[in-house]
Amino acid sequence: MSAALHALELQDITVTFRSREERDARYTAVAATSLHVAAGEFVSVVGPTGCGKSTLLNIAAGLLEPSSGHVRVFGEPLAGINRRAGYMFQSEALMPWRSALDNVMVGLQYRGLPDAEARAQAEAWLARVGLAGFGDRYPHQLSGGMRKRTALAQVLALDPDIILMDEPFSALDIQTRQLMENEVLDLWAAKRKAVLFITHDLDEAIAMSDRVVVLSAGPATHPIGEFTIDLPRPRDVAEVRMHPRFVELHASIWAVLRDEVLKGYAQQLRKAA
Numbered sequence: 001m002s003a004a005l006h007a008l009e010l011q012d013i014t015v016t017f018r019s020r021e022e023r024d025a026r027y028t029a030v031a032a033t034s035l036h037v038a039a040g041e042f043v044s045v046v047g048p049t050g051c052g053k054s055t056l057l058n059i060a061a062g063l064l065e066p067s068s069g070h071v072r073v074f075g076e077p078l079a080g081i082n083r084r085a086g087y088m089f090q091s092e093a094l095m096p097w098r099s100a101l102d103n104v105m106v107g108l109q110y111r112g113l114p115d116a117e118a119r120a121q122a123e124a125w126l127a128r129v130g131l132a133g134f135g136d137r138y139p140h141q142l143s144g145g146m147r148k149r150t151a152l153a154q155v156l157a158l159d160p161d162i163i164l165m166d167e168p169f170s171a172l173d174i175q176t177r178q179l180m181e182n183e184v185l186d187l188w189a190a191k192r193k194a195v196l197f198i199t200h201d202l203d204e205a206i207a208m209s210d211r212v213v214v215l216s217a218g219p220a221t222h223p224i225g226e227f228t229i230d231l232p233r234p235r236d237v238a239e240v241r242m243h244p245r246f247v248e249l250h251a252s253i254w255a256v257l258r259d260e261v262l263k264g265y266a267q268q269l270r271k272a273a
C-alpha cells in the first residue's frame with residue numbers, strides 16, 4: 001500500500017524525556033517505532049502499563065514532538081497540531097460550566113459556523129449518540145456513560161478524518177462500556193474514519209479492531225507484534241468474544257503480550273519502591 005493512502009503514519013519514532021529521577025539523564029520512552037493506520041482502518045495499540053501508549057498518541061495528535069522520526073498525515077508531514085484528527089482521552093474533557101449542547105457546539109462555533117447552524121448540528125449529534133433531550137444538562141447532571149457520549153458527540157461533530165482514542169471507556173462499568181463500544185463501532189461503520197485506539201484491555205482491542213499492534217514494555221518501547229483481526233463485521237463486542245476465532249486470536253496475542261505485562265508490572269513495583 002502506498003504511503004499516501006495511510007491516514008496516519010509514524011516513521012521510526014523515538015521519544016526521550018528528561019529522567020524524573022536524575023535531572024541530567026534521559027529516559028527513552030519510545031524507540032524506533034513505525035506504525036500506520038490506513039484510511040478507514042480501526043487499529044488498536046495494546047501494551048503493558050506505562051509502556052508509552054499515550055506518548056505515541058500524543059505524537060500522532062501533534063501535541064508532542066518526537067525526538068527523532070516523522071509523522072505523516074495523509075502523506076503530508078505533520079507540523080504542529082494534527083488538525084485532521086479528533087481526540088478522546090481517558091479523562092473528562094467536558095467544560096463543567098457549559099451544558100452538554102454547548103460543549104458539543106463550542107468546537108463548531110470555533111470553526112466559524114453561525115450559532116443556529118452549530119446548534120442544529122450539535123443537537124443532531126447528541127441525538128445520534130442517544131442523548132436527544134439531554135442537551136441542557138450540565139456535565140455533573142449526567143452519568144459517566146452520558147458524559148462519554150457527549151464527549152464522543154463533541155469529537156464526531158467536527159467530522160475528523162482520524163480519531164485518536166486513549167482508553168476512552170476505562171472508567172466505565174462493564175455494561176456501559178460494552179454499550180459504548182458497540183455505539184462507537186456503529187458510528188465508525190457508517191463513516192469509516194481512521195481510528196487509532198489505545199487500550200490495555202486485549203479483549204476490547206480484539207473486539208473492536210481491524211488490526212492490533214502489541215508494544216513491548218519500556219524503556220525503549222517498540223512494536224513486537226501485529227495481528228490482523230479477521231473476525232466478521234458488524235460485531236457485537238460481547239458476542240464476538242464467544243467466537244472461536246476470537247479465542248484463537250486472544251491466545252496468539254496474549255502469548256506475545258504476557259511477558260511484557262509481567263516486565264511492565266515489575267518495573268512499576270521498582271519505581272514505587
Ligand SMILES: Nc1ncnc2c1ncn2[C@@H]1O[C@H](COP(=O)(O)OP(=O)(O)OP(=O)(O)O)[C@@H](O)[C@H]1O
Nearest residue numbers: 017018029048049050051052053054055056200218
Ligand atoms: N513528560 C514526561 N516526562 C518524563 N517522563 C515521561 C513523560 N511522559 C511520559 N513519561 C514516561 O514515559 C513512559 C511512557 O508513558 P505513557 O504515559 O506514554 O505510558 P502508557 O503506556 O500510556 O501508560 P498507562 O498504561 O499507564 O496509561 C512512562 O515511563 C512515563 O513515566
